[in-house]
Amino acid sequence: MIPFSPPTLTEEDISTVVEVLRSGWITSGPVGRRFEERLTQWAGTTEAVALSSATAALELALRAAGVGPGDEVVVPAYTYTASASVIDHVGAKIVMVDSEPGTPFPGVERIAAAVTDRTRAVITVDLAGIPFDSRPLADLLDGRGRIDSGLGASLGRPVIISDSAHSLGASLGQTPAGSLADLTAFSFHAVKNLTTAEGGALTWRSDLPTDREALVHWVRTYSLHGQTKDALAKSQGSSWEYDVIAPAYKCNMPDTLAALGLSQLDRYAQSLERRRELLAGYAEHLAGTGVKLLPHDGEGVVSSGHLAIAALPVAEVSERNWIIQDLYAAGVSANVHYKPLPLLTAYRKLGFDIADFPNAYDFYAKELTLPLHLALSDADVKQVCGALASALRRA
């Protein structure tokens, strides 16, 4: 079986983690800080805080942007639930936007059209690892939205938060994912390009008009119960005493997992290169089959090559699903990214109706995600394409 997306773990990864396990300090210590420093180099930023997930990073980003009850946050309908569920967590209203025809992405004009005088933030998504250019969006949002206080007031527009769960290492021109939006959340979940098993990070562009030292302190404090001292600080001498300044979260990243991330970062540039080669292999072998691979390249665009998203020449969902089964029988594990949010029970209950998102639905109906990971050989890519071509002939 050709699996969909297993993690790539080396002996080096394992010994780096074991070293931390043996060190006597396994959480909120120096290894986590080293991982954060290395992440800032990839993101082109000056501060990053490693957390337990991208979801936690997105939720803290919304809180840092001052989003709460009575506010609205705009988000694409074509994404994973975590991009939107966090809006609900902080008590704000989810405002979804459809994709552009034939694509899984909303354009900047469509996003801007959904902004009202209650919009305090916008969440964009770097789907498949393709970085979303939020800079033209920032220009369109100038002077709009609810910008009476906090970060929005300093920016003079709603805060743009990037769900970059897929795009560590991507860039537009000279600007890396992490420096395009105001705040950026990365994921290091097991299926991601770089993994810490579970994990994420929050970072922000280095010219964000705020006290960045205070922001990093705030994010750290909010990720550790709102407690004024972490366990390492409390263990120094007799300084046990602490305060809790808010009934906050517990979503920090332990040093054991940060060690895995550090070890994976050591070979991340080569991993990205290999992903690009695999995507080029798919493009070559799918030529002439009628399958359209979502392009990862464009002028100045460097994708992280996270997902091989394809649009099949089929008419409906049932046909696409039949092809997934046929591929499985041929030893290939494929997937779908994503079922648009209005099709999911949670969002239907919130009043969303897929009929209002026809472009997202049309893209979903034909979408198939092919295996893409570092255990894949060039011959595997050829085999996947062959199996897909014969499934399409039979469909």
Ligand SMILES: Cc1ncc(COP(=O)(O)O)c(C=O)c1O
């Ligand atoms: C687009 C997108 N956003 C957010 C997340 C959430 O990431 P995490 O599992 O690290 O919270 C995912 C996870 O798959 C994702 O695909």
